[in-house]
Amino acid sequence: xxxxxxxxxxxxxxxxxxxxxxxxxxxxxxxxxxxxxxxxxxxxxxxxxxxxxxxxxxxxxxxxxxxxxxxxxxxxxxxxxxxxxxxxxxxxxxxxxxxxxxxxxxxxxxxxxxxxxxxxxxxxxxxxxxxxxxxx
Amino acid sequence: xxxxxxxxxxxxxxxxxxxxxxxxxxxxxxxxxxxxxxxxxxxxxxxxxxxxxxxxxxxxxxxxxxxxxxxxxxxxxxxxxxxxxxxxxxxxxxxxxxxxxxxxxxxxxxxxxxxxxxxxxxxxxxxxxxxxxxxx
Numbered sequence: 001x002x003x004x005x006x007x008x009x010x011x012x013x014x015x016x017x018x019x020x021x022x023x024x025x026x027x028x029x030x031x032x033x034x035x036x037x038x039x040x041x042x043x044x045x046x047x048x049x050x051x052x053x054x055x056x057x058x059x060x061x062x063x064x065x066x067x068x069x070x071x072x073x074x075x076x077x078x079x080x081x082x083x084x085x086x087x088x089x090x091x092x093x094x095x096x097x098x099x100x101x102x103x104x105x106x107x108x109x110x111x112x113x114x115x116x117x118x119x120x121x122x123x124x125x126x127x128x129x130x131x132x133x134x135x136x
Numbered sequence: 137x138x139x140x141x142x143x144x145x146x147x148x149x150x151x152x153x154x155x156x157x158x159x160x161x162x163x164x165x166x167x168x169x170x171x172x173x174x175x176x177x178x179x180x181x182x183x184x185x186x187x188x189x190x191x192x193x194x195x196x197x198x199x200x201x202x203x204x205x206x207x208x209x210x211x212x213x214x215x216x217x218x219x220x221x222x223x224x225x226x227x228x229x230x231x232x233x234x235x236x237x238x239x240x241x242x243x244x245x246x247x248x249x250x251x252x253x254x255x256x257x258x259x260x261x262x263x264x265x266x267x268x269x270x271x272x
Contacts, residue, residue, distance in 0.1 A: 049200055056195070067184035070182070077219075088213070
C-alpha cells in the first residue's frame with residue numbers, strides 16, 4: 001500500500017497511533033483535545049470514494065474515538081467533521097468541545113491560531129486519550 | 137417511537153424525505169446545496185449514543201447523500217459534519233462546496249446569513265437531489 005500523509009497534516013499534528021489501515025493524529029493545539037483520523041489510502045478526498053467496508057471501519061473508529069475524548073477530557077460536546085477544503089486528503093476531525101473553550105459555540109476551524117504544546121504536555125494528552133480509547 | 141425535530145432545525149429547513157428511522161432536510165439557503173440528516177431518536181446528541189446498527193445506517197445514508205450532492209450540483213468538495221454546539225439534537229450536515237461559493241475555503245457555519253429561496257426554487261433543488269439520490 002503506497003500512502004503519504006499530506007505535509008500540512010504532518011506539520012500540524014503528532015502521531016498517536018498507527019494501525020494497518022489508518023493513522024490517529026493529534027493536533028498540536030493546547031486549546032482543544034483535537035484528533036484527526038486519516039485512512040491510509042492515496043488519492044482519496046471523499047467518504048464515498050472509499051469501499052463500504054472501509055467507510056464503516058473508519059466511521060466506527062471515529063465514533064469510538066469521540067466517546068474516548070468525551071471520557072478522557074470531560075468534553076461536553078464532540079464535533080466530528082470531514083471538510084477538506086484546505087487539505088483535500090480525506091481526514092476526519094474529532095474534537096472535544098467545552099462551553100468555555102475559545103471558539104465555543106462556533107466551529108474551531110479558522111477561529112484562532114493554534115497554541116503549541118511542549119513535548120511533555122503532548123505526551124500526557126496522548127496517553128490520557130489512549131488509556132480510555134483502549135478500554136471501550 | 138416518540139420523536140420531535142428541534143424547532144430551530146424545523147425553522148431553518150424544509151423536509152425532503154422521511155424514512156422510518158431518519159429525516160432528510162434541506163437548509164433554505166440559496167448559497168449552498170446544504171442537507172441535514174436527523175435520526176428519529178429523542179434525546180440523542182452524540183454519534184456514540186446510537187446503537188452500532190443505527191450508526192452504520194445513518195453513516196452510509198450520509199455518504200450516499202454526499203455522492204448524490206456531488207453529482208446533482210457539480211460540487212467540488214463535500215463537507216460532512218456533526219457539530220451540535222448550537223442545536224444539540226444529533227444532526228449531520230452534508231454540504232456541497234464550490235471554490236467560488238461565499239465561504240470557500242472556510243466552513244459555512246456562521247459565515248453569512250442564509251439567503252432563502254422561493255418555493256419553486258426549493259422544489260427544483262430538492263427534486264434535482266432526489267433524482268440522483270434514488271439512482272445510486
